[in-house]
Amino acid sequence: MSFFFFISRSDVCVILTPLKPFKSVSVARKMNNRAGSILWNLRQFSSLVPRGRTVRLYPLGFCKPKIVHSNWNPRNRSSNFDNGMQSSIRYLFLDALLFKSGGDGFQRKGINTVTGLTVDRLLCRRRLSFNSEHFVVSDDGLKKNHHEASNEASLTKRTKPTPINYGKLTQECNSLSDVLDIFSKAPTFPSSNYFSAMWTIAKRLSEDQKRFEKQLMFNHPAFSQLCEQSMREAKIMRYDNLLFSLHAMVKLGIPQNTLLVQTLLRVVQERINECDEKRLSVLSTVLEAMEPCKNVDVLRAGLRMLVDQQVWKIDHVFTLQTVMKCIGKDAPIGLKRKLEMKALKELDRFSVLNSQHMFVVLAAMSHRSVVLLNECSKIVTGNIHGCPFKILINILQSCRDLQYINIDLFKGIADYVATTFDIWKLKKVLFLLILFENFGFRPVGLMDLFMKKVAEEPGFLNVKSLVSVLNVYSSLNHFHKCWTHEFLEVMASAVTGSLHHISSENLLSAVCSFCLMNHFPLASINQLLQKDIIDELLTSGDVERNVHKLHVLAACLKLDAPCHKDVDLALPQLPSTPLHPPAKVAAVLSSLLGEGCFSKSVRLPHNYYIDFEIRMDANRSQVLPFSDVDVVTSATDIQRVAVLCVPRSAYCLDSTHPRGFLAVKMRHLKVMGFHVILVNSWEMEKLEMKDAVTVLKTKIYSPEALSTADINLQSTC
Known part of the structure; x- marks a missing residue:
């Protein structure tokens, strides 16, 4: 059996159809004699047909032609061919040109935009064989059909809807429902644009607005249609669009155990070998936003294997840090050390932002690299001015998690905040002091400023802030020669004003802090010493910690406060600890x-x-x-x-x-x-x-x- 096989040089049109076997050798010889004229016609045709875009074959075997089909039906795809070409026609590409013999030259059916496909090599290395009965092309016919095709293409270009991209959606829409309305009118490929646009819009909203808009999104009639389209497109969508779409779904609050999210997770697993450096970064961000489950764990394991192979090929520091942050605390120690070595190798290329971010990265992967932390601390300390407060907090939290102590770094942060004290809210400074207290670090200048500010403006203090401030100053044993007494009086007055709604444990913590600082507010102590409150502290919450604080309180009342020497608390004995002097x-x-x-x-x-x-x-x-x-x-x-x-x-x-x-x-x-x-x-x-x-x-x-x-x-x- 022979095949009719046609390939154009610039715009590939492939049609394979079995031909009737030659009945005699003379017919075959006759066909060979006409090969020269057929090839000449091919060259003329190549010069007339407009060149199309190049379409590459993607790893899963899908191509991405941008073609608008009108009435083309694949079941009737061979109806316009002559009888000799009607059996078993196979279309290798959906946008291949369909040819028909006759005076009209060639005919296009069901394709509104002529788009050729350019491939790098021949799909089949067979000898070309042609049947003159079924392929007759004249110069006039080609020119005529080319003119008609151009007119039809122009008409289609005017009537074809303009594809809506991500940027246009985010600019034109103010709510998630606006995006879904546009989708319902004219759905376009890929669906990831709609999800990404909705997440971008959601980030601009307040928490209350975001909650309300998400509820409207789930109730919108086009939302389920968008989800279905996303599942259908998962295997033909570009890998980075697939990752962006999955990330937006998770951030928008679509439950992770839904078929939609799990389907995209499986497709991401299947196509993980398509990851380049950029996609590694996006995939890491996606995994960081997801809760653990079987598919996520499998995908994270695949990411670790991929990173282990490609770590030395990563060029951008930001990508390296994103990957390091995602691999998890339970990653193999060998992989952590390999990433640490890569980061040390790139240390000369670290920007100030990279150095600030490295603390969070190492804390996320639970890897305490003292050399890397020391070098980043120098860069952070040297460029501390202008650093956002949130980054300072993240650095200190990461140091706490990694049990990393750097005196120069702590002093640099404390001095910077003290220098710019007036521009910060007191609650932010308090959060910073709480972190310093975890290290046992006492920033004298900053604590003096804070003490003075609290004594002058105590209005910002709520119950939680009161307990935290008292704990910081009593734990670090900080006093000021001028402001201590006024500070303690203001704090005692604030606690007294909160007695009607303060919890028993918070009251105990506040009073114990006062006693450590040798200050005894009568109203708070009397409230705490009530039998029902003592019984509650001895039977609920962290009983062991409560008993320890009550013993400290009892000792302070006996030894420091003359007016409370007669107080006798019936407390359980503390566990006896063995004494081992050095x-x-x-x-x-x-x-x-x-x-x-x-x-x-x-x-x-x-x-x-x-x-x-x-x-x-x-x-x-x-x-x-x-x-x-x-x-x-x-x-x-x-x-x-x-x-x-x-x-x-x-x-x-x-x-x-x-x-x-x-x-x-x-x-x-x-x-x-x-x-x-x-x-x-x-x-x-x-x-x-x-x-x-x-x-x-x-x-x-x-x-x-x-x-x-x-x-x-x-x-x-």
Whole structure:
């Protein structure tokens, strides 16, 4: 069996049809003799037919012709051919030209716009064979049909609706329903333009407007039609349009377990090998916006494999960071380190925005790269002015999640906010102070400004803000020589005004913070000490934390507040913790004082204990020995010295300023008759025995050391 096979040089028209076998050799010879004239006609035809656009074959075998079909019916596609061409005609492309023999030259049926397809190579390497009975073309016929085709194409161009693109939709529409109205009038390909336009419009709306518009969108009669069209187009849509469409659907609130979203997810999985660098970035953004499910997890696993193969080919830092942020905290450590190495390699190309964003990226993938964080911290600190407040918050939150501490970075942020203090809202500054408190960092200048502002303008404080402000200042043990008393009075008045709607736990936190700062507002304390509130705190919520705060409150009322000394709270005992004083400090004291001149692991009332106790004369010039029976004495000629071995976390960051609970313990030990000596455990471990003895001897016998410890209490203004 032979085939009729025609290919034009510039505008490809392919028609395959089986021909009747030649009945004799003479007929075949006759056909070969006419090949020259047929080829000449082909060249003439190629010069007359207008050249069309180039259509490439896409990986799934779909092409994208922009053709408007009128009445063309694929079931009747061979009805206009002669009898010799009516059997088994196969169309390789929908917009192939249809040829018919006769005086009219050639005829187009059902195609309003003539568009040729250009392919790079022949689809079949067969010899060309022609049947002169069924293909006769004259120059006049070609010219005539070309003129008619041009007129029809011009008419169609005037009547054909203009495709609506994404940009036009976002400019002309003010609501999601407007986009759906346009779609219902004249649906166009691709449907991703409509979803992307709706999401862009939704981003311009307020939360209430967005909620209302989404409800109208779901109830719109064209919405289901748009969803159906999107599912039909999924496999022929461009991959980036498919990703944009899926991202917009998720952001618009279309449930993730719907057939629409799951269908697009499956198609994205099937076509993931089409990802280039740009599409990797878009796919990462899509996955970041989606909740975990089986299809999302499979797609994320595929993305990780793809990133592992293409990581060294990524050229743009933004794409690299987007991919890093998406791969997830449970990604293989090998992939995380490979991405870290790629980021370090591109460090010279980091912009200020890239450096700011890297903190969030590393926190999202739960990878603590100290080298990368240090370098980005330098860039952020050097370009801190003009940095948006939201980015500062994101950087500190990421540092907290990564347990990364950089003093220069924290000081740079605090100094910048203090310098521009008047342009920020107090609630934003409070959020910043809360993050600093998580690190134990005490920005003195910024906290002084905030304290003064609160004392002058307390109107912004609600219950949540009150509790947060009190917690920050009590935890960091911050006082100001002029504003502390006024600040505490304003805060106490605000808490008193909120007693009718404040929760029991918030009231306990506020009162406990006041007590740590040695301030005792009567109204708040009396409200807290009511039996029903105490019972609620001991039976609901975080009971263990509540019991601990109530013990601190009871100790402060007994030791610091004369008017509340008679208060007796029936509280459950705190769990007994084993006491293990540092062996290095015990050895130093033994070498310096001797075995019988100090006691270790001493328990005191109000759940306090001290690592070592030393008894000295009134002038603090001589250490007195004492036996185990006579550990506690009230003789006036004996000074009791408490040696506290303090971890680094008991101080504010990068300072020797004691934090709240250490400060109140020192204050209460002083009330109980002790002089307090603080020994830094981490420093003692680094010292040789000889140097450690010298340090402890200075602390024990020097009056300046004792007075310094008392000054650090800052108990009152």
